Amino acid sequence: MKEYALYIAWLITLIGVGVSLAASELLFLPPCPLCWVQRCSLYPLALILGIAAYRDDRQIYIYTLPLALIGAGFAFYQFFTATRGCSACSGSEGLLLALFSGIGFSAIAFILYKSRS
Amino acid sequence: MGLSLKKRLVMATAFIAVLALFSIFFLGSEAAKKNLAMEGVVVLGNPQAKMEFLVIEDFLCSSCRSFHSQVFSQINRTYIATGQARYILVPISVIHGSESLANAALAVYQQAPHSFIPFISQMFRYAIDDEIDPVALASKVDGIDLFQLRTCVAEDCNREKLEQNLRWARRKMGNRFALPALFINGKRASTGSFSEISRQVADEGHVHHFDQCEEIVSCEEAKEVQ
Numbered sequence: 001m002k003e004y005a006l007y008i009a010w011l012i013t014l015i016g017v018g019v020s021l022a023a024s025e026l027l028f029l030p031p032c033p034l035c036w037v038q039r040c041s042l043y044p045l046a047l048i049l050g051i052a053a054y055r056d057d058r059q060i061y062i063y064t065l066p067l068a069l070i071g072a073g074f075a076f077y078q079f080f081t082a083t084r085g086c087s088a089c090s091g092s093e094g095l096l097l098a099l100f101s102g103i104g105f106s107a108i109a110f111i112l113y114k115s116r117s
Numbered sequence: 118m119g120l121s122l123k124k125r126l127v128m129a130t131a132f133i134a135v136l137a138l139f140s141i142f143f144l145g146s147e148a149a150k151k152n153l154a155m156e157g158v159v160v161l162g163n164p165q166a167k168m169e170f171l172v173i174e175d176f177l178c179s180s181c182r183s184f185h186s187q188v189f190s191q192i193n194r195t196y197i198a199t200g201q202a203r204y205i206l207v208p209i210s211v212i213h214g215s216e217s218l219a220n221a222a223l224a225v226y227q228q229a230p231h232s233f234i235p236f237i238s239q240m241f242r243y244a245i246d247d248e249i250d251p252v253a254l255a256s257k258v259d260g261i262d263l264f265q266l267r268t269c270v271a272e273d274c275n276r277e278k279l280e281q282n283l284r285w286a287r288r289k290m291g292n293r294f295a296l297p298a299l300f301i302n303g304k305r306a307s308t309g310s311f312s313e314i315s316r317q318v319a320d321e322g323h324v325h326h327f328d329q330c331e332e333i334v335s336c337e338e339a340k341e342v343q
Contacts, residue, residue, distance in 0.1 A: 003123070004123065007123065007126065007127060007130075010127075010130070011130065014130070014134050017134075017138075018134075018137055018138075018141065021138070021141045021142075022141055025141050025142060025144075025145030025148075026141065026144055026145050026148060027284070027287075028148075028284055028287040028288040029287065030287070030291045030294065046134075050127065050130075050131055053123075053127045054124055054127045054128070056123070
């Protein structure tokens with residue numbers, strides 16, 4: 001399982017990218033500033049983890065773990081303070097996205113930490 | 118030497134991800150092309166008028182209630198009834214429990230357009246939570262076929278139109294999503310007071326602000342109606 005850890009982390013990242021783009025482009029949920037911070041953490045991961053999974057570079061956690069932790073921090077902050085945040089994300093759809101985002105980032109961070117060589 | 122299984126898997130996933138990315142943007146651009154469907158909105162006043170008020174409302178939203186009681190009646194008297202403007206109401210449902218009210222409002226407009234304003238006035242007056250039965254409210258208004266309305270509410274007959282309205286409203290307002298939303302000739306306007314609205318109407322130049330129109334005959338006529 002550890003052999004495919006980077007690939008699984010990358011797959012989770014890709015799902016996150018797909019969901020975030022579908023939310024804004026297909027469901028027309030406007031991304032709030034907190035959503036943008038999470039995107040800034042997520043989108044580089046999609047590229048970096050893809051290359052790392054191809055090259056099986058387990059040292060990549062040095063660069064990607066902080067990104068995943070920053071994303072998780074902002075996602076959970078958004079989830080727990082949604083009513084004080086932007087109005088666009090205080091609805092049930094926004095809350096659900098923030099929760100999934102937090103879980104996704106945490107899972108990526110956990111996998112990266114466990115798979116380090 | 119050939120690529121390992123894992124590398125092939127990564128490459129295949131990357132290929133699928135790129136395809137999915139293009140699909141999302143393609144579907145998004147197609148969805149964005151869809152305009153507001155006229156069968157899901159309410160049009161009042163003169164359809165040929167140069168001035169257009171477009172209002173997006175949820176019938177359980179308290180600000181929409183204030184707007185209806187304090188501002189809409191004046192807009193109606195001044196611009197809609199005088200034929201100077203058309204008023205497009207886009208009902209949406211974002212507050213839990215308002216679906217049946219929005220559904221009933223559209224159903225009333227479809228079957229008895231002249232009963233629409235009295236009906237929504239009843240709704241804004243009495244429907245302060247989701248326990249109000251829109252058919253009971255409709256029974257206080259003349260000209261509405263209650264059996265037809267009850268069937269429509271039970272079958273949620275306008276659900277698709279309301280969902281389309283909501284998607285359109287989200288796209289139109291983006292990060293500035295707030296209710297009620299008023300657009301005068303496509304430009305976002307304040308919903309705070311009638312004087313602010315009439316000032317913006319005057320700035321638009323199609324209909325003259327009453328404070329500035331001493332020399333204009335059409336304004337005199339409008340004043341009389343007011």
